[in-house]
Amino acid sequence: MPEKSRGPSNPRFVITMASAEIVPFAKTGGLADVVGALSQTLASSGAKVNLAMPAYRAVIANFLAKQKPSTTLAIRIGDKIVGVQLYKKRIGRSLNAFFIRADEYFDRECLYGDDSGDYSDNAERFAFFSRAVLEVATITRSKIIHLHDWQAAPTAAFLRLQPERYPALSDTRVVLTIHNLSYQGLFGTDHWPALDLDWRHFNPSQFEFWGKINYLKSGIATAHRLTTVSPTYALEIQQDGGGFGLEGLLRERAEDLSGILNGIDYEVWNPNTDSYIKERFGATDASGKTECKRFLQDCYGLEPDPNVPIACVVTRLVEGKGLELIMDISQQLLMKDVQLLVLGRGERRYEEYFMELARKNTGRVGTRIAFDEAAAHQMIAGADILLMPSKREPCGLTQMYAVRYGTVPIVRRTGGLADSVEPYDATNHRGTGFVFDDFSGKDLVEAVDRALSVYHNEIEWKSLVHRAMTADHSWDRSMRQYLRLYQDQLQNQSIHRSG
Numbered sequence: 001m002p003e004k005s006r007g008p009s010n011p012r013f014v015i016t017m018a019s020a021e022i023v024p025f026a027k028t029g030g031l032a033d034v035v036g037a038l039s040q041t042l043a044s045s046g047a048k049v050n051l052a053m054p055a056y057r058a059v060i061a062n063f064l065a066k067q068k069p070s071t072t073l074a075i076r077i078g079d080k081i082v083g084v085q086l087y088k089k090r091i092g093r094s095l096n097a098f099f100i101r102a103d104e105y106f107d108r109e110c111l112y113g114d115d116s117g118d119y120s121d122n123a124e125r126f127a128f129f130s131r132a133v134l135e136v137a138t139i140t141r142s143k144i145i146h147l148h149d150w151q152a153a154p155t156a157a158f159l160r161l162q163p164e165r166y167p168a169l170s171d172t173r174v175v176l177t178i179h180n181l182s183y184q185g186l187f188g189t190d191h192w193p194a195l196d197l198d199w200r201h202f203n204p205s206q207f208e209f210w211g212k213i214n215y216l217k218s219g220i221a222t223a224h225r226l227t228t229v230s231p232t233y234a235l236e237i238q239q240d241g242g243g244f245g246l247e248g249l250l251r252e253r254a255e256d257l258s259g260i261l262n263g264i265d266y267e268v269w270n271p272n273t274d275s276y277i278k279e280r281f282g283a284t285d286a287s288g289k290t291e292c293k294r295f296l297q298d299c300y301g302l303e304p305d306p307n308v309p310i311a312c313v314v315t316r317l318v319e320g321k322g323l324e325l326i327m328d329i330s331q332q333l334l335m336k337d338v339q340l341l342v343l344g345r346g347e348r349r350y351e352e353y354f355m356e357l358a359r360k361n362t363g364r365v366g367t368r369i370a371f372d373e374a375a376a377h378q379m380i381a382g383a384d385i386l387l388m389p390s391k392r393e394p395c396g397l398t399q400m401y402a403v404r405y406g407t408v409p410i411v412r413r414t415g416g417l418a419d420s421v422e423p424y425d426a427t428n429h430r431g432t433g434f435v436f437d438d439f440s441g442k443d444l445v446e447a448v449d450r451a452l453s454v455y456h457n458e459i460e461w462k463s464l465v466h467r468a469m470t471a472d473h474s475w476d477r478s479m480r481q482y483l484r485l486y487q488d489q490l491q492n493q494s495i496h497r498s499g
Contacts, residue, residue: 011048013490014143016050016145018052018053019147019151019152021053025097026056031148033265041476041478043095047483053097054101055085069101077194078124078194084132123191126154127195127196157221181244189212224489229394230420232415262400263475263478263479264400276373279291282469286465296378301363308339309455310339310340311338314344317347322389325389340366342366342367343368387444390417394416395416410435411435413437
């Protein structure tokens with residue numbers, strides 16, 4: 001593990017980090033992992049960080065059951081006043097979590113919706129959350145408010161468009177991180193009253209998007225700085241067709257937009273200490289990976305052959321993850337004497353395909369339809385190859401987990417995959433994985449063939465695995481970039497005031 005460098009010393013400003021989900025409190029996907037790990041790493045640098053998130057039913061039961069609220073608030077939302085219980089939980093010397101409890105909005109089994117679809121009042125729920133974030137920032141005297149995705153994006157608009165309601169935040173700077181532009185928070189105009197904004201702000205430069213309210217767009221238009229989760233994704237979303245209808249606005253704000261590649265939590269994803277895996281190992285001694293592979297073959301009923309490579313797919317089974325390509329080449333993979341494991345859940349068409357593939361290829365294919373943290377660690381630890389041929393991937397974390405565990409990724413050159421996987425170069429003995437360009441089964445098969453040719457060269461494969469395992473994907477690197485961005489914003493604000 002690379003030695004940590006703490007970056008800028010003793011940051012003296014306070015940050016409010018706002019997200020609808022944050023590990024370890026609530027999670028539906030990678031957003032929660034990223035915000036939780038970034039916050040912890042910032043706090044370790046000496047920055048004072050305050051998390052702000054809803055107090056969902058599960059959060060209250062698991063983390064706040066024996067705790068009393070630290071204060072109560074009254075927040076205007078539309079034409080009504082809603083009472084709030086604000087809970088404060090100390091996590092570390094420089095890290096606190098503020099949980100916003102309003103049971104009419106958040107006392108529900110799920111975060112955003114149930115089996116019947118999204119909750120019908122999500123527009124009001126997250127407009128309320130965004131208002132509450134500004135109250136947390138006021139109480140904590142934050143100089144930076146860092147927002148994540150559409151659920152928190154209106155916070156920027158409320159502060160910039162109604163500064164008279166938040167006088168204590170007149171010098172506060174707002175950063176918005178776009179984790180996945182395809183999720184924008186679109187709602188009908190009947191929800192506009194919940195925003196408690198003048199109708200003049202429902203215009204194409206702020207909230208309006210093809211006749212609907214667009215929460216993410218409002219944040220993009222009004223935040224002081226914008227970031228995405230990888231440099232390549234920051235370029236892709238400005239291209240025609242890559243911005244899901246917002247590319248024009250993003251090009252307008254290009255000077256304020258940057259890409260900072262996510263990191264991974266080295267305490268959670270560490271093969272030297274991982275309690276989920278069969279046998280621990282590391283870059284200096286990877287022999288334990290053999291036992292992890294044997295364990296996988298036993299668990300999923302695969303033929304117990306240590307010489308047959310295992311290719312795994314660990315992902316949400318949804319459109320955009322390149323699953324069509326894997327489906328197209330699955331028979332070719334099996335003809336190449338490769339075992340295939342699939343872990344995830346999502347769209348029924350993908351679930352059914354991979355379950356049927358396993359039924360028809362006992363001993364060669366294993367499928368587990370589930371979100372299973374332990375199984376994810378075990379599969380990434382025991383497999384030889386990770387297949388991640390995404391059509392779109394703003395950042396991606398799984399490929400970084402994989403290299404940490406010596407599982408060589410095969411990825412398409414897009415978004416964070418392009419930024420985090422160095423293409424294999426036999427001549428110069430470089431690279432951490434295999435990269436292809438066109439979104440086609442043909443290109444994916446060619447990449448698999450390149451990987452298998454190296455796999456069967458034991459010395460070269462070991463060298464590749466070692467390079468992968470020693471690559472730096474720690475959050476420390478990303479944290480330093482965020483600290484510089486925050487400090488630049490505060491310096492610009494100071495110059496603006498003095499000018």
